[in-house]
Amino acid sequence: MLEQIKNYHTxxxxxxxxxxxxxxxxxxxxxVLMHNPNQLFYLSLIMLIIMIILSGIRLRxxxxxxxLFFVFGAFSAMYMVFYGTGETTLFRxxxxxxxxxxxxxxIHIMMRGLTLSFFGALVIFTTKLTDIFYSMMIQxxxxxxxxYSFMAAIRMVPIIAGEYMMLRQAxxxxxxxxxxxxxxxxxxxxxxxxxxxxxxxRRAYRxxxxxxxxxxxxxxxxxxxxxxxxxxxxxxxxxxxxIAFVSxxxxxxxxxxxxxxxR
Amino acid sequence: MAVRKGLxxxxxxxxxxxxxxxxxxxxLWGAIYTVLQPLGLHLNELAYGMWFIAAVIAYLILRKPxxxxxxxxxxxxxxxxxxxxxxxxxxxxxxxxxxxxxxxxALFKYESTKMMTAVYAGIAAALITLPIDWFYGYLAEVxxxxxxxxxxxxxxxxxxxxxxxxHLIYQALRExxxxxxxxxxxxNHDEGL
Numbered sequence: 001m002l003e004q005i006k007n008y009h010t011x012x013x014x015x016x017x018x019x020x021x022x023x024x025x026x027x028x029x030x031x032v033l034m035h036n037p038n039q040l041f042y043l044s045l046i047m048l049i050i051m052i053i054l055s056g057i058r059l060r061x062x063x064x065x066x067x068l069f070f071v072f073g074a075f076s077a078m079y080m081v082f083y084g085t086g087e088t089t090l091f092r093x094x095x096x097x098x099x100x101x102x103x104x105x106x107i108h109i110m111m112r113g114l115t116l117s118f119f120g121a122l123v124i125f126t127t128k129l130t131d132i133f134y135s136m137m138i139q140x141x142x143x144x145x146x147x148y149s150f151m152a153a154i155r156m157v158p159i160i161a162g163e164y165m166m167l168r169q170a171x172x173x174x175x176x177x178x179x180x181x182x183x184x185x186x187x188x189x190x191x192x193x194x195x196x197x198x199x200x201x202r203r204a205y206r207x208x209x210x211x212x213x214x215x216x217x218x219x220x221x222x223x224x225x226x227x228x229x230x231x232x233x234x235x236x237x238x239x240x241x242x243i244a245f246v247s248x249x250x251x252x253x254x255x256x257x258x259x260x261x262x263r
Numbered sequence: 264m265a266v267r268k269g270l271x272x273x274x275x276x277x278x279x280x281x282x283x284x285x286x287x288x289x290x291l292w293g294a295i296y297t298v299l300q301p302l303g304l305h306l307n308e309l310a311y312g313m314w315f316i317a318a319v320i321a322y323l324i325l326r327k328p329x330x331x332x333x334x335x336x337x338x339x340x341x342x343x344x345x346x347x348x349x350x351x352x353x354x355x356x357x358x359x360x361x362x363x364x365x366x367x368x369a370l371f372k373y374e375s376t377k378m379m380t381a382v383y384a385g386i387a388a389a390l391i392t393l394p395i396d397w398f399y400g401y402l403a404e405v406x407x408x409x410x411x412x413x414x415x416x417x418x419x420x421x422x423x424x425x426x427x428x429x430h431l432i433y434q435a436l437r438e439x440x441x442x443x444x445x446x447x448x449x450x451n452h453d454e455g456l
Contacts, residue, residue, distance in 0.1 A: 024351040032399055075300040080401065083409040097406075105401055112399065120349035129344065145272040150337070153279040157345060160287050186428070193432050196284050198441045201324070204280040205444060208273030217272055263401060 002125060008056045012122065015236040016229050017132040018139055020123045023240050027119055030244060031112045035261050037104055039251025044111045046243050047118040055125035069117045073110040081106035108262040129154060135227035148216045152207060159203075160196060167195055270327055277445055278321050278330050282337025285317035289342045305409070308416035312424030314356075315388040318364040319381045319429040324442060326373050328365075331384070335361030352399075356392050363391040376433070382426030389421030 012020075034040050052062060083095070084102025091098040133147040171183055181187045270278075292313050299307035321334030339357025343349050364384040371380050393414065396402060402410055436442060 021351075024349070025355070028351045028355070072297060075297055078301050079305060079409065079413075080405060083406045084401075085404050085406060102404070105404060109400055116351060117348065120343075120351065123349040124343070127349075145270075145275050146333075149272065149275040149279045150340075152276060153283050153337070154341075154344065156280055157283050157287065157341065160284055161345075164287065190428075190432055190435055193284075193288065194435050194439060196287075197281065197320075197432070197436055198439045200280045200284050201277055201441045201445060204277040205273060208271075208276040211276070212272050263404065 043247035286341025312420035332361035385421035385425030
């Protein structure tokens with residue numbers, strides 16, 4: 001599906017998924033420990049540029065994704081902007097008390113989310129799902145029963161989504177005949193979940209029996225796809241280290257706002 | 264069929280599929296959660312309990328060690344797949360919340376299907392990620408009433424949604440009869456279903 005909206009491939013496509021996940025965790029720690037809004041601004045900016053260049057996704061699709069990121073990021077920082085503590089009042093309305101400090105802190109929190117979202121988008125746009133589970137089996141020695149269960153279950157997600165749509169349409173048709181509480185509210189939610197769950201459990205059970213019969217079980221095995229660590233992983237790690245270092249230096253040298261600690 | 268200890272492939276597959284069903288629901292729920300956010304009054308925290316309902320329901324269905332953790336991880340990972348957003352925070356949170364439920368269920372020796380067990384698990388999962396939120400969202404710098412509001416909303420939500428609602432779903436699911444062949448109650452013949 002991703003192939004259709006991709007223009008070109010880069011070395012990130014060949015980086016081992018495990019490297020990306022590991023870097024993702026480190027990046028999360030880095031972002032939490034970074035208190036200087038200037039540094040974080042440069043980090044998120046560079047991450048945005050890197051994401052646009054290296055993902056190879058058509059700009060039209062990237063634009064949609066970026067708008068969503070900014071909206072979600074802004075929403076998640078609202079509590080801090082409105083109710084954060086601070087000295088210099090900018091705006092006050094009832095309980096809402098916007099101060100300079102809380103505004104900067106809110107933007108800081110938003111940039112944290114954005115940095116991680118940009119990196120996440122880069123990973124999603126350059127990774128094949130099956131590769132993740134194969135490299136977990138081969139490099140991390142994950143038990144095959146877990147990996148194959150995940151890969152089989154992923155194929156069921158479209159079926160689950162399709163069943164949900166069918167259920168909605170069926171309800172639409174029967175709407176005048178049944179009580180409203182079966183459609184909306186908690187009762188409606190439970191009936192939806194029960195329908196989806198019971199069908200999925202049946203399907204999973206049957207598939208599980210079939211897969212056990214075909215020996216998709218633990219034990220020595222060979223793999224259809226091979227994954228390995230390569231020079232591209234080194235390159236990827238180096239790139240992230242350079243990005244972190246450059247944003248650190250830029251944030252220290254060229255201050256955009258005269259605040260060095262968001263706390 | 265010989266009785267095997269631990270999780271069989273079928274158990275794992277059922278758990279992961281339950282996780283993925285909730286991944287679809289989580290993605291839809293995300294819209295509700297986001298709509299409640301802009302006021303900043305933490306109304307979204309009232310919807311927070313939904314994020315770990317998968318762990319509780321998977322445990323109630325299968326009642327084996329590791330199921331809660333696996334289901335919650337599958338739901339979290341599935342959500343990143345469905346919404347096409349790889350989100351490290353989400354997966355770390357999912358793992359921690361699954362772990363919190365797992366600890367509670369281990370205390371009950373993976374036997375209890377009482378509603379209170381589910382409620383305890385929901386509260387534990389609600390509490391476990393608060394320290395990370397504290398550092399990530401600079402919560403020390405927010406007005407105190409706002410923090411208290413957020414914490415209490417989250418705990419209430421964990422108890423009500425991941426506890427009570429999860430148990431209601433489990434009961435309704437048991438009535439459908441699909442649970443006859445899964446988990447600890449598994450019968451010795453593979454017909455039916």
